[in-house]
Amino acid sequence: MNDTVGIVIVSHSKDIAKGTADMVRQMVGSEVKVAFCGGNPEGGLGTNVALIMDAINDAWSSKGVAILVDLGGAETNSEMAVEMLEPERRKMVVVCNAPIVEGAVMAATEAAGGSSLEQVRAVAEELTAG
């Protein structure tokens, strides 16, 4: 089976996370698994380690998962979620240093072509390198 890298979108706002996932699905199609989450444990703006771990597992692929985040807490909580995964999964998940919407679309486009996790991350992070 030709598995593709999964994409996880983590925003402080569930609406932004969902909207980003919708854009990815429309622009890239459904061959790439995309999961998203947003909001703190009470549903307000923020992020939530448990939901991030669920999203990683939902988007899981044998090629790994690339996470796109918005602001500080989303990155810190995503890194924490990765560390709390089973040890063999941890090394197959990366948090990309890239803008969330553009990064998600670029990462998913690259993933759809069957690229490796490192290639997917590199394409997303090129956006930051300017």
Next chain:
Amino acid sequence: MTLQPDMFKSLVKVAAEQVIASAPELTALDQAIGDGDHGTNMKRGCEAVLNKLDTISAQPLDEAFKTIGKTLVMTVGGASGPLYGSFFLAAGEALSGKNLPEDLVEVFGSGVNAVSARGRSHVGEKTMLDVLVPVLETLKADAGRADLIERVRTTASEALARTAPMQATKGRASFLGPRSVGHLDPGARSSCVLLNAVCSTLEAQP
């Protein structure tokens, strides 16, 4: 002296209650230079810890620290969850085969290192580390002194005051650049609240 289970339980309880009581102040500080959620986030995390207090106080000390850490990670919601969570997870790890208060410097130091690694931050960047690191230095320098508790309290409050003139280079406050100057750091304040609660509880001990 060894840290007795009842004492540990009241330390956790008072620390959590003090943070909950200071939630409005933490939020006000965070509204000035952050995203205004530090108080509500810490309150949610501390309430979750209080809900597990009986479980926590029945565990061996190292496991109890890890349970506190994991609870904060899972419930706080902002960056402070992984930061404080990592402190307690690492401190719990360091406590394995160790005792409090004998190994306090090593245990507290492991927690501080974990916060620094998680936040990729160091002293002088207007964060909770600007309180935690000076307190660690005091614990090292003044270990065994009769007035250690008072020295920790003084160190923490002086260190907190020094965050006001700092310009933030980490976290949300860094977006403000020079405009972050003049405000106390909310994370440094919550660290101070936690440390003060521990100091007061230890002092009240018969």
